[in-house]
Amino acid sequence: MERRIDEWISAHQEELVADISRLVTYPSVSRRQEGPYPYGEGCAQALSAMLEMAGRYGFKTQNVEERCGVVLWENGGKTIGLWGHLDVVPEGNKWSYPPYQCTRIGDFLIGRGVQDNKGPCVAALYAMRCLRDLGVPMQNSLCQIVGCAEETGMDDAQYYVEHENVPDFNIITDCGFPVCYGEKGILEVRLKSKKPFSEAVARLHGGLVSNMVPDAAEIQLSRMPAGPFSETAVWEPAGQGARLCGKGVSAHAAFPEGGVNAIEAVCSAVLDTGVLSDSDWDIVDSIRKICAVSDGSCLGIDCRDEVSGALTCVAGKVRTEQRHAVLDLNIRYPIFVPAEGLINALTDAAGQLGFQVMSCHDSKPNYFDKESPYVKSLVNTYNRVTGEQAEPFVMGGGTYARKIPNAVAYGPGLPVDGSSLKLPEGHGNCHCPDEAQSIPNLLKALKIYILALIDLDKVMGKEASEEGSRNR
Numbered sequence: 344m345e346r347r348i349d350e351w352i353s354a355h356q357e358e359l360v361a362d363i364s365r366l367v368t369y370p371s372v373s374r375r376q377e378g379p380y381p382y383g384e385g386c387a388q389a390l391s392a393m394l395e396m397a398g399r400y401g402f403k404t405q406n407v408e409e410r411c412g413v414v415l416w417e418n419g420g421k422t423i424g425l426w427g428h429l430d431v432v433p434e435g436n437k438w439s440y441p442p443y444q445c446t447r448i449g450d451f452l453i454g455r456g457v458q459d460n461k462g463p464c465v466a467a468l469y470a471m472r473c474l475r476d477l478g479v480p481m482q483n484s485l486c487q488i489v490g491c492a493e494e495t496g497m498d499d500a501q502y503y504v505e506h507e508n509v510p511d512f513n514i515i516t517d518c519g520f521p522v523c524y525g526e527k528g529i530l531e532v533r534l535k536s537k538k539p540f541s542e543a544v545a546r547l548h549g550g551l552v553s554n555m556v557p558d559a560a561e562i563q564l565s566r567m568p569a570g571p572f573s574e575t576a577v578w579e580p581a582g583q584g585a586r587l588c589g590k591g592v593s594a595h596a597a598f599p600e601g602g603v604n605a606i607e608a609v610c611s612a613v614l615d616t617g618v619l620s621d622s623d624w625d626i627v628d629s630i631r632k633i634c635a636v637s638d639g640s641c642l643g644i645d646c647r648d649e650v651s652g653a654l655t656c657v658a659g660k661v662r663t664e665q666r667h668a669v670l671d672l673n674i675r676y677p678i679f680v681p682a683e684g685l686i687n688a689l690t691d692a693a694g695q696l697g698f699q700v701m702s703c704h705d706s707k708p709n710y711f712d713k714e715s716p717y718v719k720s721l722v723n724t725y726n727r728v729t730g731e732q733a734e735p736f737v738m739g740g741g742t743y744a745r746k747i748p749n750a751v752a753y754g755p756g757l758p759v760d761g762s763s764l765k766l767p768e769g770h771g772n773c774h775c776p777d778e779a780q781s782i783p784n785l786l787k788a789l790k791i792y793i794l795a796l797i798d799l800d801k802v803m804g805k806e807a808s809e810e811g812s813r814n815r
């Protein structure tokens with residue numbers, strides 16, 4: 344069977360690359376709006392292309408109100424779900440290659456979504472296609488669900504759970520191997536300065552989305568300040584005033600290590616110049632303090648638990664609204680730490696820094712029993728293919744697993760050496776410029792998915808048989 348699977352993957356790998364390349368061309372940044380496309384036309388185009396692709400390969404498809412797409416292979420029995428998403432984070436700046444054109448460099452694909460999560464969506468579809476093409480007997484049905492708002496709150500998955508039939512066990516193809524059985528909670532918090540900036544500060548802006556460490560920020564003053572300044576504060580003309588820019592290194596908010604927050608950089612630079620009034624200085628200094636660390640200690644919420652480790656806190660966006668500074672935080676908190684206490688502590692600390700909490704959205708943690716036969720089966724399959732002795736894990740990243748019942752995240756992320764691409768620092772990862780996907784890694788993940796579905800089908804069939812025996 345493995346030989347036949349290897350041959351099938353080899354015969355279809357160029358077709359898989361072509362299908363990924365097509366999906367990358369759609370700028371499917373999710374933006375909620377009124378009308379027929381709740382997440383924007385780009386998401387609708389990507390969803391239509393994905394469903395057309397699956398239909399062309401002989402699967403039954405369904406478009407769920409332009410929020411999710413369904414690809415179904417009915418075999419009776421229970422249903423195993425494969426979840427992924429077609430929306431992407433904004434492309435941001437400093438790409439070496441076109442973000443919405445899939446560029447192939449050796450064994451790598453470069454483009455927004457090749458790794459997160461269009462490439463894995465195609466791989467999951469191909470896993471179903473391989474099993475069907477090879478005539479592998481399956482006792483249970485397979486159902487792929489692809490969403491369009493994973494990066495902006497996951498209300499696509501919530502809508503599906505509320506309106507459609509959810510598979511009996513669900514795999515999220517948007518993570519790393521072997522199995523993620525737990526995810527930290529996510530707090531999305533918006534802070535607003537109690538006092539406005541004076542007219543001297545025309546604008547403070549940085550970041551694109553809250554769940555990325557921002558790589559660019561700027562502050563604009565209404566008048567060009569007198570110098571001289573250090574090399575870290577290079578002013579440029581902007582209308583009647585002047586602009587000071589800060590640069591950083593982007594990173595995913597769940598894994599901020601290695602990222603450099605550009606908001607902190609620009610705040611530090613303008614504070615060093617001494618050009619701000621006392622009131623403006625206080626606001627900027629508070630923002631600097633919040634952005635300078637990623638453990639939440641500035642806001643009194645640093646903590647950890649034994650299962651999921653330490654809390655992370657990233658200030659991903661800042662802007663001015665009616666002269667008030669508005670700061671968006673993305674907080675990943677430990678699974679067994681109550682969110683209520685964190686919110687209370689954060690509110691108090693923000694108040695002492697001159698800020699108030701304007702909104703707070705809590706996405707609860709996910710936790711699935713790692714001793715489950717499903718988890719053990721998935722881990723065993725991965726270890727059998729790779730020769731490793733890997734163990735299941737928990738993480739700070741957020742996947743659909745937190746929104747749907749009976750779910751774990753399973754690949755396709757594998758260790759990779761991208762040095763051959765010679766990309767600048769901070770490039771190549773998901774949510775970063777020049778997002779890259781190793782083709783050999785994705786093909787290995789495809790094989791793991793195929794074998795894992797065969798093994799899960801047996802586990803689910805055995806479970807159904809035991810349930811039948813108990814009920815007789």
